[in-house]
Structure formats: structure tokens, C-alpha cells
Amino acid sequence: MIPTHRMKILVTGAGGQVGLDLIRRLRGQGHEVHGSDVIERPAGADSDLPWHRLDVTDPAMIDALLGEIKPEWIFHLAALLSARGETRPQLAYAVNQTGTFNILEGCRAHGVERLLFTSTIAVFGPGLPSPVPDEVPLLPTTMYGITKVSGELLGAYYHRRYGVDFRAVRFPGLISATLPGGGTSDYAPLMYIEGLRSGSYEAFCRPDTRIPMMYMPDGIRALAELAACPREQLSRSVYNIAAFSPTAQEIADSVMQALPEVSITFAPDPARQAILDSWPDALDDSLARADWGWSPEYDLDQMTAALLPEVKALVREIATAT
Ligand SMILES: NC(=O)c1ccc[n+]([C@@H]2O[C@H](COP(=O)([O-])OP(=O)(O)OC[C@H]3O[C@@H](n4cnc5c(N)ncnc54)[C@H](O)[C@@H]3O)[C@@H](O)[C@H]2O)c1
Structure with a gap:
């Protein structure tokens, strides 16, 4: 997709799993x-990419x-993810909640036109209908989820009050060929x-664990497409996006079918x-499908084939670096 305008864009938290892609x-x-x-x-960044601490x-x-x-647009990715956030909840609050407030304030003060925010399935708590629609009570159990709910609400406030064009996707667990950054979906x-x-991996969850997942290229495309969509088409600021919802056993089977020599076992960690x-x-x-034409390209087996x-x-x- 070729944009009609060349925008000047700042990405925060750009050195992580999502940022460089x-x-x-x-x-x-x-x-x-x-x-x-x-x-x-980071080593993987293009050498001509302007980089700021x-x-x-x-x-x-x-x-x-x-x-x-x-910048005209900001993609605000900086965050501590769920599992790391539970080991350091005070830091997760500072980075995710205060950090997002600081970025919104920066957008207001400097007239940044559009802010893209990466929310998560962690905004949801237990006991919701399946599949979960966009608009439900948000009662997360983790500091990560609490700070992301707050980010969604603050963004909607800055949109109403100050006209910052705030848009967010709720990402499922993202899977890519990058060492993951401390999320609870990292087993995938x-x-x-x-x-x-x-040749082997012991997953920290039960084999019947089922959460929404997505191959990274679909997640990146979702964010870029939501950013480019005319505002008049959007009926809300924050959208669920989905691809597939395998059990952990189904992911293991997909890997072991492609790589029969690999063995995957399960040893659930109670906290995670x-x-x-x-x-x-x-x-x-x-709603994402209806408003801005969202549709995933990869299911589990297509992802496995592309990812391996x-x-x-x-x-x-990794082997040459060590
Ligand atoms: N990866 C997933 O499965 C997933 C799922 C749902 C939502 N998300 C969201 O997508 C975004 C990107 O996630 P990711 O997987 O790339 O995470 P990541 O942990 O790989 O990257 C996060 C980046 O934020 C940076 N960061 C931490 N503290 C910072 C600070 N104080 N100031 C500036 N930067 C700081 C880190 O150095 C890191 O490079 C996050 O907002 C995350 O909540 C990710």
C-alpha cells in the first residue's frame, strides 16, 4: 500500500519484538x-535509520x-510486557501507565496529529463470553492489563478533549522469529x-491452554492499515483483531509435524x-473487519510454514554470536 502522503513518524519502544518489523x-x-x-x-536496525534514546x-x-x-504520527510501543510486568509491577506502572500519559501529553503539547497504541488481550479478565466483543467490562488481573486499560481510556479522553487522533489495536499473542520480550504467550x-x-522445549503452560495468537506480519499490517484508515470510517478508537486460537498442544503438534525430531513437553508454571x-x-x-477491512492472512499451519x-x-x- 503506497501512502498518499509521506508522514514523519516516531516509534517508541522500537528496539523490541514488534518495533523493527x-x-x-x-x-x-x-x-x-x-x-x-x-x-x-539494536544490531538488527537499518544503519540509516535515525535512532534516538x-x-x-x-x-x-x-x-x-x-x-x-x-513527528506527525507516533506509534507508541514502549512497554513492559505481562510476565516481566508481574515481576516488576512498579516499573510496569511507570513505563506503561505514566509513560503513555507522558506520550499523550507530548502529542497535545506538540500538535502530533495521530497516535497509534498497542493494546492487548491482557485488558480482559476472566468470565467473559467467547468470542469476546470489543465492548465488555475490562477487569484484568495483571498490572500489565490494568495499565493497558488505562492507556485505552486516556487515549479516548485525549481524542475527545484535545483532538489527538488516538487509535489502538488489541494484539493477540504475537509470534515471530525474534526472541520474545517477557510476555505470557512466549511459550508459542x-x-x-x-x-x-x-531439539526440545518444555512449555510453561498446560497443553489445553487456548488463547488468541497471530503471526507477526499480520499484526504489523493491522497496525499500519489502522494508521492509514480515514478517521470517518472508524466507529471507535480501540479494536479487537484476531487470527487463530490454537491450544498449546495444537501449536506443539504443528511444530512437531513439520519437525518430527523435535520434542515438546509441558510443565505448567502456576503464576503464568x-x-x-x-x-x-x-x-x-x-468491527475491525467492517470499519477498516481487517482480515488476517495466516492460520496456524500457514504460519508454521512461513516461520520455520x-x-x-x-x-x-544466535549460534554465531555465542
Ligand atoms: N509481543 C506480543 O505478543 C504483544 C501482544 C500484545 C501487545 N503487545 C504490545 O506491543 C508493544 C510492543 O511489544 P513488543 O513485543 O515489541 O515488546 P518488547 O518487550 O519486545 O519491546 C518493548 C520495548 O520497549 C522498550 N522500553 C522499555 N522501557 C522503556 C522506557 N522506559 N522507555 C522507552 N522504551 C522502553 C524496551 O527496551 C523494548 O525494546 C507493547 O506495547 C506491547 O504491550 C505485544
Whole structure:
């Protein structure tokens, strides 16, 4: 998709699992993209990508960077994910909640036109209908989920009150050939990565665990398509998006069918299993489909076929680096 306008875009938390893939897509569309993160430029970033050190918990740093580069759009990805957030809830609050408030304030003060936010299935708590529609009581059990609910509500407030064009997707667990960043859905990518790296993987969940999942290219495309959609077409700011909802056993079977030498076993970790059990097993994404034409391209087996060569390359990279 070629944009009609070349936008100047800042991505926060750009050094993580989503960031570099998203930046590649946005640059491929012809946009001027600036990456930022609390970490230094990661090895995988294009050498000509402008990179800025930005800690989203620091409002003065945000103010200075927005003043310097004057982005028209921001993709705000910086966050501590669910499992890491449960080990450091105070830091998760600072990065996810205060950090998102700081970014919204920066958008207001510097006239940033559009803010894309990455919410999550972790905003949902237990006991919801399946598939879960967009509009339900949001009663998450984790600090990560609580801060993401707050981000959704703050974004809607800044839209109403200050006209910041806030848009968000609720991502399922994302699977890609990248070492995952401390999410509770990490067992899925690790089945592929550890399976290929060491021939076996012991998943930290029960085999019957079922949560919504998505292959990363679909997730990246969703975010880019929502960003490009004319606002008049959107009936809301925050959208569920869905692809497939396999059990952990079904993911293991898909891996072991493609790689018969790999063995995947299960040893549930009570803390992470409790988080998984609090999440919905399927999402209703009919509003995203109707409003901006969302549709996933990959199911589980299509993802496995596409992912395995990418994971093989990652495993080779890890082996040469160590
Ligand atoms: N990966 C998934 O399965 C998934 C699922 C649902 C939602 N999301 C959301 O998508 C976004 C990107 O996730 P990801 O998988 O790339 O996560 P990740 O953990 O791989 O990357 C997050 C990045 O944020 C950075 N960060 C941490 N603290 C920061 C700070 N104070 N200031 C600036 N940057 C900071 C980290 O250095 C890291 O590079 C997050 O908002 C996440 O909540 C991801």
C-alpha cells in the first residue's frame, strides 16, 4: 500500500519484538521513520535509520525529542510486557501507565496529529463470553492489563478533549522469529525457537491452554492499515483483531509435524498459567473487519510454514554470536 502522503513518524519502544518489523514496513511505504527506545540502537536496525534514546517515563526527554523532530504520527510501543510486568509491577506502572500519559501529553503539547497504541488481550479478565466483543467490562488481573486499560481510556479522553487522533489495536499473542520480550504467550514462539535450537522445549503452560495468537506480519499490517484508515470510517478508537486460537498442544503438534525430531513437553508454571487462564480464548474482531477491512492472512499451519525458515536463520545467528 503506497501512502498518499509521506508522514514523519516516531516509534517508541522500537528496539523490541514488534518495533523493527513495523519500522521496516513503514519505511517500505515511503514514510520518514525515527526509532526510539531506552536501549541503544539494536544490531538488527537499518544503519540509516535515525535512532534516538528516549525513556518514556521522562517527560522532559519526550518534550525535547518531539520539539526536535516534530513527528506527525507516533506509534507508541514502549512497554513492559505481562510476565516481566508481574515481576516488576512498579516499573510496569511507570513505563506503561505514566509513560503513555507522558506520550499523550507530548502529542497535545506538540500538535502530533495521530497516535497509534498497542493494546492487548491482557485488558480482559476472566468470565467473559467467547468470542469476546470489543465492548465488555475490562477487569484484568495483571498490572500489565490494568495499565493497558488505562492507556485505552486516556487515549479516548485525549481524542475527545484535545483532538489527538488516538487509535489502538488489541494484539493477540504475537509470534515471530525474534526472541520474545517477557510476555505470557512466549511459550508459542519458544516452541519454534527452542525446538530448532536444542531439539526440545518444555512449555510453561498446560497443553489445553487456548488463547488468541497471530503471526507477526499480520499484526504489523493491522497496525499500519489502522494508521492509514480515514478517521470517518472508524466507529471507535480501540479494536479487537484476531487470527487463530490454537491450544498449546495444537501449536506443539504443528511444530512437531513439520519437525518430527523435535520434542515438546509441558510443565505448567502456576503464576503464568493463572494469567493465561484469565485471558479470553477467542476475540470477536467483526468491527475491525467492517470499519477498516481487517482480515488476517495466516492460520496456524500457514504460519508454521512461513516461520520455520525465519527461525532457522535466527538460530544460526544466535549460534554465531555465542
Ligand atoms: N509481543 C506480543 O505478543 C504483544 C501482544 C500484545 C501487545 N503487545 C504490545 O506491543 C508493544 C510492543 O511489544 P513488543 O513485543 O515489541 O515488546 P518488547 O518487550 O519486545 O519491546 C518493548 C520495548 O520497549 C522498550 N522500553 C522499555 N522501557 C522503556 C522506557 N522506559 N522507555 C522507552 N522504551 C522502553 C524496551 O527496551 C523494548 O525494546 C507493547 O506495547 C506491547 O504491550 C505485544
